[in-house]
Amino acid sequence: MTASTPPVAIIMGSRSDWPTMKLAAERLDQLGVAWEAKVVSAHRTPQRLYDFATNAKAAGHKVIIAGAGGAAHLPGMAASMTDLPVLGVPVQSKALKGMDSLLSIVQMPGGVPVATLAIGEAGAANAGILAAQILALSDPALAERLSAFRAAQTASVAETVED
Ligand code: RP5
Numbered sequence: 001m002t003a004s005t006p007p008v009a010i011i012m013g014s015r016s017d018w019p020t021m022k023l024a025a026e027r028l029d030q031l032g033v034a035w036e037a038k039v040v041s042a043h044r045t046p047q048r049l050y051d052f053a054t055n056a057k058a059a060g061h062k063v064i065i066a067g068a069g070g071a072a073h074l075p076g077m078a079a080s081m082t083d084l085p086v087l088g089v090p091v092q093s094k095a096l097k098g099m100d101s102l103l104s105i106v107q108m109p110g111g112v113p114v115a116t117l118a119i120g121e122a123g124a125a126n127a128g129i130l131a132a133q134i135l136a137l138s139d140p141a142l143a144e145r146l147s148a149f150r151a152a153q154t155a156s157v158a159e160t161v162e163d
Pocket of ligand 1: 017
């Protein structure tokens with residue numbers, strides 16, 4: 001483990017996933033959690049996936065956020081090679097609007113969990129928040145920042161429909 005390794009690794013099957021997955025990074029930035037992002041494709045770069053997943057824990061990562069679309073095998077395959085928590089984000093696909101991604105990620109066999117989020121940007125944003133919540137269990141300062149984030153979010157919701 002190295003002190004400089006960000007606790008959160010955001011991996012995705014393609015650069016085309018970044019417009020969605022950057023929502024996770026934005027939430028982590030907001031909460032003061034360091035991250036790094038990599039393109040790791042289960043199908044196009046399987047050796048890169050193997051190297052990443054088998055080394056992620058020793059490298060010092062604590063949580064993996066994995067986003068993919070279509071035949072979205074990346075989160076499940078990453079989870080099969082590490083005991084770090086893996087948060088799966090189904091990226092919205094063109095052909096099937098992300099239902100393919102969702103079902104590919106959520107329907108894991110018993111024993112190899114992937115915590116599956118909503119399809120698309122809401123799922124990516126929530127993956128960032130959830131990763132922070134996991135890390136906050138052992139980081140009181142982050143827990144306070146999360147609490148402030150949630151309070152500000154609540155305060156921002158107007159009760160009335162008029163301007
Ligand atoms: C998946 O295929 C990626 O996660 C992406 O969502 C989808 C399409 O990839 P590109 O063809 O845009 O590279 O592997």
